Amino acid sequence: MKKFFVIAAALLVNVAAFAQETNKDAEGNTIYGPYETNSFFDNWFLEVGGGLNFTWLNIGGDFGNKGLAVQANLGKWLTPEYGIRAGYHGLKNEIKGYESAINDFHYVKADYMVNISNLFGGYKENRTWEFIPFAGAGALLTKTANPNSAINNEWALEAGLINNIRLGSRVDFNVELGWIVDRQNAYVNAPDRRFIHFPYATAGLGFNLGRTNWTRKASTIAAYTAAVAAAEAAAKAAQAGLDAANAAKNAADAKAKALADENAKLKNELANAAGKDDFSVLFDEPIIAYFKLGSAKLSEAEKAHLEYAVKNIISRGDNVKFTLTGSADSKTGTKKVNQVLSEKRADTVYKLMTEELGISGDRFTIQTKGGNLDFNPFELNRCVIIEKQ
Numbered sequence: 001m002k003k004f005f006v007i008a009a010a011l012l013v014n015v016a017a018f019a020q021e022t023n024k025d026a027e028g029n030t031i032y033g034p035y036e037t038n039s040f041f042d043n044w045f046l047e048v049g050g051g052l053n054f055t056w057l058n059i060g061g062d063f064g065n066k067g068l069a070v071q072a073n074l075g076k077w078l079t080p081e082y083g084i085r086a087g088y089h090g091l092k093n094e095i096k097g098y099e100s101a102i103n104d105f106h107y108v109k110a111d112y113m114v115n116i117s118n119l120f121g122g123y124k125e126n127r128t129w130e131f132i133p134f135a136g137a138g139a140l141l142t143k144t145a146n147p148n149s150a151i152n153n154e155w156a157l158e159a160g161l162i163n164n165i166r167l168g169s170r171v172d173f174n175v176e177l178g179w180i181v182d183r184q185n186a187y188v189n190a191p192d193r194r195f196i197h198f199p200y201a202t203a204g205l206g207f208n209l210g211r212t213n214w215t216r217k218a219s220t221i222a223a224y225t226a227a228v229a230a231a232e233a234a235a236k237a238a239q240a241g242l243d244a245a246n247a248a249k250n251a252a253d254a255k256a257k258a259l260a261d262e263n264a265k266l267k268n269e270l271a272n273a274a275g276k277d278d279f280s281v282l283f284d285e286p287i288i289a290y291f292k293l294g295s296a297k298l299s300e301a302e303k304a305h306l307e308y309a310v311k312n313i314i315s316r317g318d319n320v321k322f323t324l325t326g327s328a329d330s331k332t333g334t335k336k337v338n339q340v341l342s343e344k345r346a347d348t349v350y351k352l353m354t355e356e357l358g359i360s361g362d363r364f365t366i367q368t369k370g371g372n373l374d375f376n377p378f379e380l381n382r383c384v385i386i387e388k389q
Helices: 002-017 116-121 221-232 240-247 251-276 300-312 335-356
Strands: 044-053 067-077 081-093 103-112 129-144 155-165 169-183 194-209 287-290 320-327 363-373 385-389
Touching: 044 081, 044 251, 067 103, 067 240, 081 194, 103 155, 103 169, 116 129, 129 300, 194 300, 240 251, 320 335, 335 363, 335 385
Parallel strands: 320 363
Antiparallel strands: 044 067, 044 194, 067 081, 081 103, 103 129, 129 155, 155 169, 169 194, 287 385, 320 385
């Protein structure tokens, strides 16, 4: 028993030190989520392993012989930090000094897991060692040496630690230290209601199924804001105060900042054009509407963006014709789904222009690209681009 706890303590110290590894960005900040949608078939895993278990009986402090432990689990990570698994744990052992000593038992259980390395260190796809505590419960079905003993099956509780070592994108090596406990009346004819304990240590392999990694939601707002700021070099001084205020905003304010910058740019161009009675400069830059993942519906912010563009740009050039190009990003979804999605997005913008905002339909030509990777990051390809022909 002493050896078991010495080994367990050594493993915990090593793993805790390694779990301090963090995932940093260029500024040295730890990167966390949020992440793209985790579909049903993503991030499953299968574990198989074997090792030793021990028996600790509260009656007289008896500690049983070592025995064989085998296990198999099927699980899924819901996020990089939290996961669930269901599995089977089989042990074979004896309890010294009792006629009804255990020959073997079968434990069917479900666990909830927390990946401490990702929770505190940020998700990192190629992290070598991960530290994963778990807790669970299940039914423990016994088979004893004495078939005439009135022994009942019991519910059991379990807790432990998984030390997961990455061998490749599909295969991991894991060492699991666990502790199973339930009432000892299930295994020996004892008059009290004390508990019996089964500490165990196993080692085995984990096989990652389906998609094995996680994709953070790219900051399309930040990229869009940077593009607008670069195009507004002439108005940089006037926007200095706004840029300083934007630095203190959180991610929820980024979209509003991007739209405010673009509106300022359009107002500046309109003022210059009005002085010359020449609106041709207004049609040189494309107008872009962005969509969320898997959606062909315009957000309220993007709808307001297009309404402003129609009122102040498109409506000023009756003879100017445009091309509406719908696209999706080819990194997500199938080719067929992306083609349909790009067509729906182009149709959404066309209907807004013609049915709601009163622009003649013969001023637009619609085309689609389906899945597309013209822009980086790839999320920027979920859009409709309006360009002068």
